[in-house]
Amino acid sequence: MTNPTRTRGDGTVYLVGAGPGDPGLLTLRGGELLVTCDAIVYDALANPALLALAEATEREQPVELYDVGKRGGASESARQDEINELLIRLARDGKRVVRLKGGDPFVFGRGSEEAEALAREALRFEIVPGVTAGIAAPAYAGIPVTHRGAATSVTFVTGHEDPAKEATTVDWSALARAGGTIVLYMGVKTLPRISDALVNGGMAATVPAAAVQWGTYPRQRTVTATLGTLAAAIEREGLTAPVITVIGPVVSLRETIGWFDRRPLFGKTIVVTRARSQSATLSDRLAALGADVVEIPATRIEPIESPAIDEAIERLRDYKWVIFTSQNAVGLFWDALRAAGRDARMLAGVNVAAVGPATADALLSIGVATDLSPERFVAEALLDALRDRGDVRGARVLYATAEGAREVLPDGLVELGALVDRVHLYRSVPSGEGVDELKRRIAAGVDVVTFTSASSVSAFADAVGGDAVAGVQGASIGPITTAAARTMGIDVVVEASDSTIPGLVNALVDHFAKDVT
Numbered sequence: 001m002t003n004p005t006r007t008r009g010d011g012t013v014y015l016v017g018a019g020p021g022d023p024g025l026l027t028l029r030g031g032e033l034l035v036t037c038d039a040i041v042y043d044a045l046a047n048p049a050l051l052a053l054a055e056a057t058e059r060e061q062p063v064e065l066y067d068v069g070k071r072g073g074a075s076e077s078a079r080q081d082e083i084n085e086l087l088i089r090l091a092r093d094g095k096r097v098v099r100l101k102g103g104d105p106f107v108f109g110r111g112s113e114e115a116e117a118l119a120r121e122a123l124r125f126e127i128v129p130g131v132t133a134g135i136a137a138p139a140y141a142g143i144p145v146t147h148r149g150a151a152t153s154v155t156f157v158t159g160h161e162d163p164a165k166e167a168t169t170v171d172w173s174a175l176a177r178a179g180g181t182i183v184l185y186m187g188v189k190t191l192p193r194i195s196d197a198l199v200n201g202g203m204a205a206t207v208p209a210a211a212v213q214w215g216t217y218p219r220q221r222t223v224t225a226t227l228g229t230l231a232a233a234i235e236r237e238g239l240t241a242p243v244i245t246v247i248g249p250v251v252s253l254r255e256t257i258g259w260f261d262r263r264p265l266f267g268k269t270i271v272v273t274r275a276r277s278q279s280a281t282l283s284d285r286l287a288a289l290g291a292d293v294v295e296i297p298a299t300r301i302e303p304i305e306s307p308a309i310d311e312a313i314e315r316l317r318d319y320k321w322v323i324f325t326s327q328n329a330v331g332l333f334w335d336a337l338r339a340a341g342r343d344a345r346m347l348a349g350v351n352v353a354a355v356g357p358a359t360a361d362a363l364l365s366i367g368v369a370t371d372l373s374p375e376r377f378v379a380e381a382l383l384d385a386l387r388d389r390g391d392v393r394g395a396r397v398l399y400a401t402a403e404g405a406r407e408v409l410p411d412g413l414v415e416l417g418a419l420v421d422r423v424h425l426y427r428s429v430p431s432g433e434g435v436d437e438l439k440r441r442i443a444a445g446v447d448v449v450t451f452t453s454a455s456s457v458s459a460f461a462d463a464v465g466g467d468a469v470a471g472v473q474g475a476s477i478g479p480i481t482t483a484a485a486r487t488m489g490i491d492v493v494v495e496a497s498d499s500t501i502p503g504l505v506n507a508l509v510d511h512f513a514k515d516v517t
């Protein structure tokens, strides 16, 4: 099916560099094309996260995905011909096609051959350069490809050709004499013979050398040695493709400027089970500290519309207290207020309480400063704080919360003699999305699963099933969540002393800092 608003002549193929792996290293132009194109033709080294980004974007018609990375029986050149034909066919159909290639399309990527094929057919194309693995993988390992005093030139070379074969087109001894940094692509298997060729050409076997596997991914691994010993070290450590090899004095800089794999949570796989609308800050923070974050939406927020909400809004000024238990509650309350043609002035003269700082921030963003926020961010503490004020007896209280939330606070307030109206602004519903992926990752072994509420515990248990839950190590935001997790058989190994997202993140960092093996 072609887009009816396009004519055949509009077809364009964009040869886009996907970057080395870290989705953040895709160019802005590349990102823009991924979310607006009609089709994506990709191969093995394109990060699936980029395809997920493209698929998740709403558009008139779903994006067509073509995986051309599978290596069947066909020869390299037959495969390349098929790819060229596919690109030509899609462009002739008037489609805007992203040809997504790992790293940079013109660095050992055969992008130029595809461009030639399109040019021969007089079809339109554009080149969108990418961050090549030969620069990015070393950079993420703390190795600059040039450095004043250490290397004034860099050579990118393919290790695809075996130097032991007569037909080699790489002049290894010239490279050995050139004196700059050598960055080798596709050369894990041929490294023993390449090292020999370089040493025979006059390069010292003692020159520092490093291999970086899966550069810029959370699973990045780096092995450092010398030109003479690297091949054996790679073998010992079991590194296989994709690997970038760097040879030259610049490799020593890793000792001082290594950073990516030295972050506190590097190498840890952490599952984040909050609702999608809230998970961004937790997963962003964990990822920034180096964790491999498996972000599974355990629940999603479903707003509830009810006359009770509208009635509460009309009578807002009659309440002595309005209590919010989450930022979602604040957001949805604000939506309801606006839908009723009202705004924050309706809260003039009303006391506002928030259960924690994120809720208080959400209130501030709608122009409302909270009058009360407890020291510990749990309902019990807020209840104590309200009791201490001694002004709730006989007072009208509006309790704005989620369906199925704990009743400690409203029940306690009723006991204190308050007249409590409970309005449920939303419910958290388990989301089927990503459940298979979650099960797969848990079976493969994760370090810890985070829980930010009692409902995230039950949603997680619903998603993966009872057997998978027992024995999982959990990190909890506070005592109530911990108790809920323990009843499910989860081994809670981390509990935040400060029940906030930053508090949970700090507790995880402390936990893994202790676990030096």
Ligand code: SAH
Binding pocket: 020, 021, 045, 101, 102, 103, 104, 105, 106, 107, 108, 109, 131, 132, 133, 134, 137, 184, 185, 186, 187, 212, 213, 214, 215, 216, 217, 241, 242, 243, 244
């Ligand atoms: N066009 C790509 C290179 C394609 S050739 C680019 O510009 O990066 C494929 C080779 O690239 C692999 O064999 C490996 O040597 C290297 N490579 C690609 N991605 C890599 C990564 N994330 N980490 C290490 N090496 C990588």
